[in-house]
Amino acid sequence: MSSLTIVGISGSLRTGSYNTALLHYVQSIMPPDIEFKELLLNDLPLYNADMEAEGFPESVKAFREDIAAADGVLIASPEYNYSIPGVLKNAIDWASRAPSAPFSGKPVGVLSASNGIFGGVRGQAHLRYVLFAVNAHVMNRPEVYVMSAAQKFENNMLIDEKTKEFLAKYVAALIDWIKLIGRK
Numbered sequence: 001m002s003s004l005t006i007v008g009i010s011g012s013l014r015t016g017s018y019n020t021a022l023l024h025y026v027q028s029i030m031p032p033d034i035e036f037k038e039l040l041l042n043d044l045p046l047y048n049a050d051m052e053a054e055g056f057p058e059s060v061k062a063f064r065e066d067i068a069a070a071d072g073v074l075i076a077s078p079e080y081n082y083s084i085p086g087v088l089k090n091a092i093d094w095a096s097r098a099p100s101a102p103f104s105g106k107p108v109g110v111l112s113a114s115n116g117i118f119g120g121v122r123g124q125a126h127l128r129y130v131l132f133a134v135n136a137h138v139m140n141r142p143e144v145y146v147m148s149a150a151q152k153f154e155n156n157m158l159i160d161e162k163t164k165e166f167l168a169k170y171v172a173a174l175i176d177w178i179k180l181i182g183r184k
């Protein structure tokens, strides 16, 4: 039986996404007793209150239920125009709605990767702000901003040893954070 369930979300739909590759690398180094499930954003419709009034679409229901059932959430997202991609904001908006608002009280870790020299720092700051709105408990530190991503990934795999070393520490900290918040 696994001790914790973590759901992972990539803010990029791109096949060769650095952020999805980053998420997959983190998944690969999770301890064996962690159940890690990736949630895809592809099937979520654009938020529309009229649609919500008729009942959450099946894809939205499943997304919300997976977050609600998880002990923690890990989001790896690119920065688009100094903020977060619309697909990610749309997903968080769907998940923010009553009755369950499943991000509320949930421990969350955030990562970003960009081919630029800032590693998506501005987008990640916006992501933290949006998660504040939905009352998630975002881990403040350690912070991970993977800069110059084109040099650190090859064939959708992380190849940079220093980043790998840092991510090992990040995963340990995230699990501690999830356990800490889960005890509250």
Ligand SMILES: Cc1cc2nc3c(=O)[nH]c(=O)nc-3n(C[C@H](O)[C@H](O)[C@H](O)COP(=O)(O)O)c2cc1C
Residues within 6 Å of the ligand: 012, 013, 014, 016, 017, 018, 019, 020, 077, 078, 079, 080, 081, 082, 083, 113, 114, 115, 116, 117, 118, 119, 120, 149
């Ligand atoms: C619409 C758009 C806006 C972008 N804006 C930024 C930006 O503000 N800062 C940045 O570092 N990179 C920006 N980028 C570049 C992305 O960081 C880069 O494409 C990255 O590889 C996307 O993440 P992914 O590899 O996970 O798909 C932008 C890309 C797109 C498509």
